Amino acid sequence: MGNDSDESAAPMSNLPSLRLHIPVPPTRPGDAPSFDHLSFSEAGAVRRPDSAAAEAEMRDLPYELIRVLDGEGRAIGPWDPKLSPDMLRRGLRAMLFTRLFDDRMFRLHRQGKTSFYMKSLGEEAIAVAQSLALGEKDMSFPTYRMLGWLMARDYPLINLVNEIFSNADDPLKGKQLPILYSARAYGFYSLSGNVGSRFGHAVGWAMASAYKNDDGIAIGYIGEGTTAEGDFHEALTFASVYRAPVILCVSNNQYAISSFSGIAGAETTTFAAKALAYGLPGLRVDGNDFLAVWAATLWAAERARTNHGATLIELFTYRAAGHSTSDDPTKYRPADEAEHWPLGDPVERLKQHLIHIGEWDEARHEAQVAELTEAVRAAVKQGEAVGTLGQSKPSVREMFEGVFKEPDWRLIEQRRELGV
Amino acid sequence: MGNDSDESAAPMSNLPSLRLHIPVPPTRPGDAPSFDHLSFSEAGAVRRPDSAAAEAEMRDLPYELIRVLDGEGRAIGPWDPKLSPDMLRRGLRAMLFTRLFDDRMFRLHRQGKTSFYMKSLGEEAIAVAQSLALGEKDMSFPTYRMLGWLMARDYPLINLVNEIFSNADDPLKGKQLPILYSARAYGFYSLSGNVGSRFGHAVGWAMASAYKNDDGIAIGYIGEGTTAEGDFHEALTFASVYRAPVILCVSNNQYAISSFSGIAGAETTTFAAKALAYGLPGLRVDGNDFLAVWAATLWAAERARTNHGATLIELFTYRAAGHSTSDDPTKYRPADEAEHWPLGDPVERLKQHLIHIGEWDEARHEAQVAELTEAVRAAVKQGEAVGTLGQSKPSVREMFEGVFKEPDWRLIEQRRELGV
Amino acid sequence: MAQMTMIQALNSALDVMLEKDSNILIFGEDVGYFGGVFRVTDGLQKKHGLTRCFDAPISEGGIIATAIGMGAYGLRPVPEIQFADYILPAYDQLVSEAARLRYRSNGEFSAPITVRSPYGGGIFGGQTHSQSPEAVFAHITGLKTVIPSNPYDAKGLLIASIECDDPVIFLEPKRLYNGPFDGRHDRQLRTWAGHPAGEVPEGYYDVPLGKAATVRAGGEVTVIAYGTMVHVALSAIEESGVDAELIDLRSIVPLDIDAIVASVEKTGRCVIVHEASRFGGFGGELSALVQERCFYRLKAPIERVAGWDTPYPHAFEWDYFVGPGRVAAALARVMEA
Amino acid sequence: MAQMTMIQALNSALDVMLEKDSNILIFGEDVGYFGGVFRVTDGLQKKHGLTRCFDAPISEGGIIATAIGMGAYGLRPVPEIQFADYILPAYDQLVSEAARLRYRSNGEFSAPITVRSPYGGGIFGGQTHSQSPEAVFAHITGLKTVIPSNPYDAKGLLIASIECDDPVIFLEPKRLYNGPFDGRHDRQLRTWAGHPAGEVPEGYYDVPLGKAATVRAGGEVTVIAYGTMVHVALSAIEESGVDAELIDLRSIVPLDIDAIVASVEKTGRCVIVHEASRFGGFGGELSALVQERCFYRLKAPIERVAGWDTPYPHAFEWDYFVGPGRVAAALARVMEA
Numbered sequence A, B: 001m002g003n004d005s006d007e008s009a010a011p012m013s014n015l016p017s018l019r020l021h022i023p024v025p026p027t028r029p030g031d032a033p034s035f036d037h038l039s040f041s042e043a044g045a046v047r048r049p050d051s052a053a054a055e056a057e058m059r060d061l062p063y064e065l066i067r068v069l070d071g072e073g074r075a076i077g078p079w080d081p082k083l084s085p086d087m088l089r090r091g092l093r094a095m096l097f098t099r100l101f102d103d104r105m106f107r108l109h110r111q112g113k114t115s116f117y118m119k120s121l122g123e124e125a126i127a128v129a130q131s132l133a134l135g136e137k138d139m140s141f142p143t144y145r146m147l148g149w150l151m152a153r154d155y156p157l158i159n160l161v162n163e164i165f166s167n168a169d170d171p172l173k174g175k176q177l178p179i180l181y182s183a184r185a186y187g188f189y190s191l192s193g194n195v196g197s198r199f200g201h202a203v204g205w206a207m208a209s210a211y212k213n214d215d216g217i218a219i220g221y222i223g224e225g226t227t228a229e230g231d232f233h234e235a236l237t238f239a240s241v242y243r244a245p246v247i248l249c250v251s252n253n254q255y256a257i258s259s260f261s262g263i264a265g266a267e268t269t270t271f272a273a274k275a276l277a278y279g280l281p282g283l284r285v286d287g288n289d290f291l292a293v294w295a296a297t298l299w300a301a302e303r304a305r306t307n308h309g310a311t312l313i314e315l316f317t318y319r320a321a322g323h324s325t326s327d328d329p330t331k332y333r334p335a336d337e338a339e340h341w342p343l344g345d346p347v348e349r350l351k352q353h354l355i356h357i358g359e360w361d362e363a364r365h366e367a368q369v370a371e372l373t374e375a376v377r378a379a380v381k382q383g384e385a386v387g388t389l390g391q392s393k394p395s396v397r398e399m400f401e402g403v404f405k406e407p408d409w410r411l412i413e414q415r416r417e418l419g420v
Numbered sequence C, D: 001m002a003q004m005t006m007i008q009a010l011n012s013a014l015d016v017m018l019e020k021d022s023n024i025l026i027f028g029e030d031v032g033y034f035g036g037v038f039r040v041t042d043g044l045q046k047k048h049g050l051t052r053c054f055d056a057p058i059s060e061g062g063i064i065a066t067a068i069g070m071g072a073y074g075l076r077p078v079p080e081i082q083f084a085d086y087i088l089p090a091y092d093q094l095v096s097e098a099a100r101l102r103y104r105s106n107g108e109f110s111a112p113i114t115v116r117s118p119y120g121g122g123i124f125g126g127q128t129h130s131q132s133p134e135a136v137f138a139h140i141t142g143l144k145t146v147i148p149s150n151p152y153d154a155k156g157l158l159i160a161s162i163e164c165d166d167p168v169i170f171l172e173p174k175r176l177y178n179g180p181f182d183g184r185h186d187r188q189l190r191t192w193a194g195h196p197a198g199e200v201p202e203g204y205y206d207v208p209l210g211k212a213a214t215v216r217a218g219g220e221v222t223v224i225a226y227g228t229m230v231h232v233a234l235s236a237i238e239e240s241g242v243d244a245e246l247i248d249l250r251s252i253v254p255l256d257i258d259a260i261v262a263s264v265e266k267t268g269r270c271v272i273v274h275e276a277s278r279f280g281g282f283g284g285e286l287s288a289l290v291q292e293r294c295f296y297r298l299k300a301p302i303e304r305v306a307g308w309d310t311p312y313p314h315a316f317e318w319d320y321f322v323g324p325g326r327v328a329a330a331l332a333r334v335m336e337a
Ligand SMILES: Cc1ncc(C[n+]2csc(CCOP(=O)(O)OP(=O)(O)O)c2C)c(N)n1
Pocket: A143, A145, A193, A194, A195, A196, A222, A223, A224, A225, A226, A227, A251, A253, A254, A255, A256, A257, A319, A323, D029, D058, D082, D086, D089
């Protein structure tokens, strides 16, 4: 029984005993914020292979950081997508819109007008750039921090407000939690509270498009914390095996509620490097750089559309707000950490770039903010007129609709029992 | 709604339409076997980093193949574990034992003496080398093709036979399918029919050992086909995050029932490269080379024992037999494919090495085979005397034992209802 | 009409549907070139093409997630899970996603997928090739669960499931694949040849979901069963001489409550039979429904005959498997009561 | 004795057990430094050390697989799943592994783990923060399922669960974390202060698994409930004036069948209440058991009051949540019958 040969690798007596390693973030409340453990490529420094290149030729990319905007607001290097000023302004507008809307909704939650809210503060470049960079027939499989996708496509604000209030005009008829939108016509797949479980749907959708020789591709999102779910691996496996025309994005905002990204594996490697497990290109991108996000997305889309398969993109960003209305981040990280995030704020950076190229100025910016603030205010007012949570709701009959395409006897009896 | 800017990455009219890629193996029944799509490192060619080296220094290894034995039976290069002739003979014996036992049991299944059997033909080096290389306090979390682990540790043959017959002396009391053994005292964790679902248990066990400042490490196994399960990813994530003292092995025998390894992702990269996703070392090893398997295992064990964490090892081998007694591989691959597998047969190769170094000869080999054949015959006879499937079984009371530590009223009532 | 086993009938259903609708595709472990470990998809890849019926990675969660995404796009995937014991890694996808997609998106997206999977015991498959997990699906709002008991129904129900716009768990009693097993393992086994339900039309037809079949009319007691247990119950009834009415549910969601109530109203007695372990099994729901709706007609306690509350033990196949003896005993008890 | 909320009582149980046994450790999403999104593990990492209570990756399957491996080694892990809605990715690990390990290894290995998870509705949590999945665990042979209804029981049952050698699913009714909610959301909310069950000993004690509590003695009808529904049922009974006996099951596996039967034998009427959706829910099992064992004493059909067979809809919280009105209506029906 057992093996006691001294050639075996059984423990040698002079070894220290085993220890369990628990990752601990560099700083906690009370400490001075520090990002010294991170190092970033310079803007413009990372090469841009051909989008049809073999994966074996790109195994360095997951360890770099693709950046276009430098500290002065200049766009430099091979990844500069060379967007028109109009498109840059469109992006800035959608990002600002997202931020102003978030801010307003967060305050409405405090007033008890809804049950729940989540912001994408500091991460707005991601969804906005990708929404604009992709086409009408492409489908996104978002997380709850991708409001910018809808904002960039001019989704009616009032729909958002009504959904958040779960009122009589809620487009989802009160069935879903606030912010868990669904907007098929805008390329926005149905959200759910479960994290990660739609990542593979993006792959299935993309495979279906390829199966039908259609031309739409899919883009899926997952938070860096959620990459630990089996869903992540399964989605990437299927994407790789069937060369699905899909862009799979890890939105790495460095936090999963209170847990720093070390709990998801960031102590040992990058999230982009997970692409290597599947023989897929892994791009690591400055997620607060509108131009870099755009360029990487375009590259991956080109690859997908030409039947070269999937790409994994890590969008490196920082969650500047709390996780949700239920969270207080000062309980687990330095209160002023957000201000020290070295890659800055995506709105400020795009604004600086536009000013730098002479296509924007403070006055226009202020006017823009005022216009959008007013639009948010008006939508909220309109939604409040219908009613906020608990004051107005869709017909209770709705509760029994849509469980199946047609209700069965159980639903009919129960609806009757409730008298609706 | 949607985005129609011509700067976006929406499909361009001159693109071909999307196509769904379905992996297809290079050959099917009727074709001439071919392994031309594979390329292997030469024996001795792959460098051996220090077992404490940083993962970033080893990112080439997953794409190489660690080999020690060359075509002439010489052991060469930095990975040669320099084992004593006694240990080599012990390994050869356990491999032969495994093969002879498998062969006999397969035939007994044809005679209706058991319901099911699975062989590890052609893969015997893996479990045998690892069982001998690791220590008594180490725990393996095997697949159903790791019988060699028990053979190398002299597990009583009669226990195997009785379990396979589910007879009155079955050590698992008839509760489990044949070959799904459990042998704690031999470092062999309970098997189940579900593939993959114990991979994470190895990590948990290793974490527990580290938590208790104990000195045993764990080794987990998974088939290449099963790496597609979420369990695989979850186990590796936990192993990486907590630096668990565990060796995680992918036994890549190129088939998962009828599916070639391309269905598990082998068209695009190696299984060892999956380590890169977790910042772990990934070793790719000739699984039919007893010495290479030993050396890689020893390296990973050293790394684990010195608190440097987990290693992923791909053991590249070939499933020379059918998947199980229910399978006929000539239905989906060339009938003579096994004979063409370029990395040969593990038993033959170790035998050749022993002969090459002057520590073995054909006569001793024949005598060894005869001795082991007799031992198998005797154990089968002993088991048959107790009874084969359906002729003998443990007390039916056993059916109700071990659901919980103590049966509750349901089990007591039901046992009574059945009258046992 | 042709003579078919249940395997052939299922194969025929898939063949007919692949022909009929290019939005239908099949994938799963070993279903492609090889045709599935139970041969249900035999020949389909060759006939309909590589992308219509193909192998999938060993990843039940991934298979179902992929199918849902395809369903949302507009296809009607028919994934196979090799054994129902191995459907559990996909449980979250089935429950949290497939079952809820239509509701939570207010109808914008849905998952019209049909998940085929062989289930059930009587094959010396041990713990992980014999289980009957229908109860953990029946409880899930938004899922339908279908279980045929013969070749004719298998084909018609599978076609109806594929055409159904809701997600369907289609459980195939593998013990019935090749013949109408009645639990009498010590007697000569029968095949589907000669069985009326082994006569199967070659073309398209459906058997609607939610309509039970009265396998045998009777006046003294209602026996409710599905899958393999239909044959076990029939055998028990025939040998016991009790004038029982045997109802084959065919789908447990939707459930044909009218058929059940009408029968028990008539007979005043009820025996429920299933393979799955008893506690928390689907028999509890059936018993509760009958009791709620037929309370004043009941002449005896409703009996449940079900698997023991243990895992499925290899050596004790015939001690565990619900056989005609246990059903007959229950019939005797309700008749005596 | 101290005054504790259910959160504090659970925290105290964990604290006591971490102190008592170095084989016990806690991990889960956000449970470490932060102390859990519901604060149940607050302060435990600081007090007992980094390796005793730590954060885990967002991977419920991984959490449970890891815990099982630890349990096999000899530890007694107490993993937390942040919401019971998110336990499903771990369903295969719980069912195929934790529940079966002892049996299949003939006792060589076992998984003495306690999986804590907040469940249930009444908090405007919508579809995925309100569900009650107990039925899909109760059906699984080899798992125990425990559901406390007040701080005193919560602590004692959690200690008993941790000490239990079998795997336990410990479902915490999150609506009761801070007070004994009776479903009357439009009235002043109460806290645990002043409630007798809010008086909790600071040290070690246990409440054995499988022993129901008679919350209120009565002669006319037996009401069976667990978790939040105990308080809803009590309120309904009190306001209806029916002389009902209220049984709080405390654990549904093991089930205190003797307490149930003794009560229904006495009252002859039975109402079962749970939050989970009705069809295939645990109420079906309870109804079947009562009917089987008390058939001849029953004066009226057994009633089930349960969640509707729909997903949990955000806007309709109080239309979906089982409130005292629906329980009272059932009481009236059984009394009239
Ligand atoms: C399956 C599942 N497990 C746990 C949760 C609870 N939860 C909600 S958000 C969250 C953190 C997600 O972090 P990350 O993936 O990094 O996304 P982020 O919030 O940072 O955008 C957790 C654990 C959940 N919603 N779903």
